[in-house]
Amino acid sequence: MLTLPDVLAARRRIAPEIRDTPLIESQWLSAIAHAEVRLKLESLQVCNTFKARGALNALRRLAALHSGASLPRIVTASAGNHGRGVAWAAERCGLHATIFTPRQAPRAKLDAIARHGVDLRAIAETYEESELLALEYAKTTGATYVSPYNDDDVIAGAGTTAVEILEHWPDVELVVAPVGGGGLLSGVAIAVRGMKPSAQVIGAEAEASPVFTSSIAARRLVQVNVLPTIADGLAGNAEADTRTWPYVRDLVNRVVAVPEADLRAGVRELLAKEHLVAEGAGVAGVAAVAAALTPRGLRTAVVVSGSNIDLSRLKECL
């Protein structure tokens, strides 16, 4: 199992190339929560997503492991943001990467991936199909598969987000983060348990893809029916036996399911009230606090995890 030292090692590895993103007060959410709420703006991270952290950590580790030998080829599956992070990190590390995504992933994500000169295959119908294609590709070509969530280095890299939160705001009492496959939420929980065990951790998932609320209710990782959602980055089932499940089950205080209407309102209100852009997945934590799905009265840090949203979709929400 990963623990805090793994996250701190990831931080030393990636800090020179990653932004220590702003943590700024939201008066809007503070009024709702009856306590100070601050937003951790991974929407302003390199690649406009926290995914740059895990991708860089994983690829730097791989490049170092093969230092001097021939470098491995990388393959991954992604709803879009992890692919963007891997494409960026591959370019920096001099690695070749093949990236499978859904055909319908936002242009904001696909165009950004393509700019890094990787082998982009936006051919799947769903995230899960991207994953099957990527795993098959790894098997047939010998490329190294880097899962967007079921990977220790990716989880540890994502956890560095929480290290920054706790360093800049030691008084924080609750950290809220979006959850899709569970990489970010696991990393955050590992860091918070290690640095401040008294603080709570809450995950916010899309009600349209209720993997972790359903699994917690069933006390085992279950498959769910995935409906269309504006939170494209959170949609899809996790791999059977994903290593994120025990972290979410054992280290996270609660996972809440955010209805679609609240996610849309979250995108709109975050823009109207705080003049910040975030994608549907990125506002899941914000929407959970705004809809009072999280406890009040606690000093709360909310991870705004990404801002890769198409203008057309943003306009729909306004």
Add this chain to the structure above:
Amino acid sequence: MLTLPDVLAARRRIAPEIRDTPLIESQWLSAIAHAEVRLKLESLQVCNTFKARGALNALRRLAALHSGASLPRIVTASAGNHGRGVAWAAERCGLHATIFTPRQAPRAKLDAIARHGVDLRAIAETYEESELLALEYAKTTGATYVSPYNDDDVIAGAGTTAVEILEHWPDVELVVAPVGGGGLLSGVAIAVRGMKPSAQVIGAEAEASPVFTSSIAARRLVQVNVLPTIADGLAGNAEADTRTWPYVRDLVNRVVAVPEADLRAGVRELLAKEHLVAEGAGVAGVAAVAAALTPRGLRTAVVVSGSNIDLSRLKECL
């Protein structure tokens, strides 16, 4: 005349309450400028505008001058953002403030001012009329007038923006800032001349309110005809004999006039390309770089000065 030590003194005064805002690379503008371009995000400053800097500097100074005695009442005129900054700073300093603005100022600005419990008078037709009303109010009541630009403490406070830019990016070769009354541009120029004389400073004003391009052409401060503009924060003539004129004339390399269409495109493209929200005035520098009105090949910092835009106006631009 103000010099660097005045700006550094302002910085010491306001730093504990002001955000050292992010300075982040824009790949979009870097490609256009053929050199690295970074955005100084005063759009994420307290009050969502750089105006918080000058307002806090001026009011903390006034409060300190009258320490122990009865505190002065403050009056100001504003297109909106300076008023927001003064309202915020007055609350922090325990000062009473009366703020005159145009009736048509954006709700994003007026609502935020009103939340600080100040005496808001949104009754003027134009910025200039707000100024006349505020000056008249000062004369009849004895309140202290704090101009949004024609004030040494406001200018020095605004200049702290450039100090942060130069500290975080000593290699910068050009700083581009929006200019309306000239407070920000003067402060930036004073700081840059003192810290790195070799760097250039360029002001970007709205073509609809071409105070400084016209004045530089005439070699004296002139009055101009002000047309409607999306850059509401830059619209309006400056006071006769404003102290910003000699700074702009003597310390700034060039002022460019940004056409209305470029300002609207600037709001839209900044959102589409960098997922950042800014108001019309806030993007004047961005739009100048995007439209290649500034020299290419120089490492450029662009001040994104504020993000107080109404959702309806933002939608118009998209």
